[in-house]
Amino acid sequence: MTDEIDASGALEASGLGKKYRRGWALRDVAFRLPAGRICALVGPNGSGKSTLLSLAAGLLTPTTGTLRVFGRSSDAPGARARIAFVAQDKPLYPRFSVADTLRLGRELNPRWDQKTAERVVAEGEVPLSARVGSLSGGQRTCVALAMALGKRADLLLLDEPMSDQDPLRRHRMMGVLMAEAAERGTGVVISTHVLAELDGVCDYLLLMGGGRIRLAGEADAIQAAHRLVTGPRAAGGGTPDALARHTVVETRATGRQLTALIRPADAPAGDGWIVTEPSLEDVLLGYLRAPDAPPLFTADARTTGTEVEA
């Protein structure tokens, strides 16, 4: 794994917004993704994941703010060669054969790596002579991934790449992807709404909701910043006094018991409270259930424009 240190980070957004005719898809987004990370971009459908990825791929132009890719504007010519993008619907020419599709990559990319591309296609058991239009969804994804990996980009943007893969091919494709990341230090952003898909894969996390970033940073740090506490419910309902000095993300009451996901201000002690460390999934579920919880950015996800929350 090569240590690619890019002071500006792979992605850096500030004041980023995108408005479609039907309204704002992204608003006031600011975050930083260091180079060489495997980042999960999580959020419910319509939360702005695809818009953010399309902006990073240079397919869309921001309405407000900027999105820098390795320090350069995302629609600058130099940025294009450093980024590979697999869109959710995996656009490919249906009348091309798989071999023709790879040749397209070879003809249009100076850094093209035919061997890697062919290996990915072989790993997915897709014949080179097959017409793209005759492939199954999973096989198409495999060809799209081969295109992205053959490009030898420094950042791969994958929009729900595994949604139509069977478990075996998903494992293989993920293995190929991680091997590439291991060998070349390639950063990866994978959007998904099924976090379990990325368990053990991602080390960085972006949680989106309503066109904004709600959690950003190292997966470990985000997990470590939260506690799951269980204790007695307050008499009149509402947040018990014992939790008042912490940032409460979400509370759930069962009978006389209350379970809360909190970001502790200090040691979250208190008589009668059981404190455990939540799993990453617990944290994400907590935030997804509580759309109004305050956002959290860990230190290396902050840009100068990011309001400091944690």
Added chain:
Amino acid sequence: MVEYRIDRRSGVATYLQIVQQTKQALRLGLLEPGDRLPTAREVVAATAINPNTVLKAYRELEREGLVEPRPGLGTFVRRSLARPGAAADSPLRAELADWTDRARAAGLDHEDVTALVASVLEERFGKTAAPGERGHEENG
């Protein structure tokens, strides 16, 4: 060469699973000084986990002085954890086998024996066993 098996449902951090499985292999003599650990690329290609996790595990093993990276070549085992007493043909093992036979003859089943051994281990060694150690089957 070891092959890591990652159990995503075990609740044990992935990097810790790699550390523990490496140590296990060192203890059982499956890895010996001078052996090369699989590269991060090889591990992630087979397990589809984050390469940084593998590197973190190797750094942990390096910190404990078990392995050393040789630039351009890979990560190599520096010292073994195998002790004479833990080998498959050691007298200690034979004694334990005898004792297990006796426990069985006394009517204890597998779970009873495991509980008994665990409680004695806890009493004598203190609470050190990490949860990840549970899942490994006996070699021998």
Added chain:
Amino acid sequence: MSAIGIRVRASAGTRPRVRGLVWLVARQHRAALWAGLAVVVAIAAYIVWQRAEMMGYVRAHDIQGCTEQNWEGLCHGRDIDPRDGTSPTADALRHLSDTYRTPLLNTGRLLIALPALIGVFIGAPLFARELETGTHRLVWTQSVGRTRWLIAKLALPLTAVTTGTAVLAALYTWWWRAARPQLQDIAWGTAVPFDATGPAAVALAPPAFLLGAAAGLLLRRTVPAMAVTLGATAGVQYGLDALRPHLMTPWTVVSDAPGAFPSIPRNVYFTAWRDLGGGFLTRSGEKVPLDRCSSATDSEDAWNRCLERFGATRRWYEELHPASHYWPMQWTQTGICLAAAVALAAVCLWWIRRGRA
């Protein structure tokens, strides 16, 4: 041209390979290219065959340069308009006209329909289909820029359709020039043959193609883009037809009475594009076009009274374009078409640079 990636690399022993975007565009439109080639070859073969047949007949009956409309009624000294009955020469001329006029005109009609077909079936889907199915994102996320992609997408088919049209226009012009002396009654300024011959015929293809391409780029939908292109190219050709008489100032020729021969050489009169307008002159030389009295056609009397009211004399004037106007008018129309093509290409470039597509 390296800006759009034409790099022809001849490696030892193999034929040159097209590379980059040129390869992509050629590969994408492979089927269309072969289909287009087949159409060109078929029409070209038909033209060559028809012309050969026609020329064979003309030579066999020795009627070269003769026409039924000949003022003298003679063909190489033979009578073609005998008072009673008929003559072999007259029969031959009639047969020539009956046999070859319709194929000549219909082939011309087919050729003037080609620009619209090119716009609708090659231009309109060019970008619309990519934008509709999202495949443009595959190319836009490779290492080449959109502007270069757009230029390659436009340049290659443009070259192909222009070449194809040029071949057909040249062949048709060749046929037309051989047929023209015998069929002088066909006005050369009407859409057939004017839009099917000479540089004007070639120059119609680029704007039609680019019109389709621009419509597809802006509308992002294949079928609407095709419909718009069909309407627009038909409109453009109709507009050009209406504009054509005004591309140059027509000549006005005067004769002493309607039907009397005007004061210009006869061959100029007969080879001119006539029927542009006519009427009577007043004593002071002002024109009274016939259609000014078109509402007074109830009786000859009313008509005469109407003309008298305008002060018309019996002196007849007629407006026409002599054959010498053919080439200047061809080049003027060519210039208009190419200017439109440049403007449309600029629209496409501007649109893609703005990142609107």
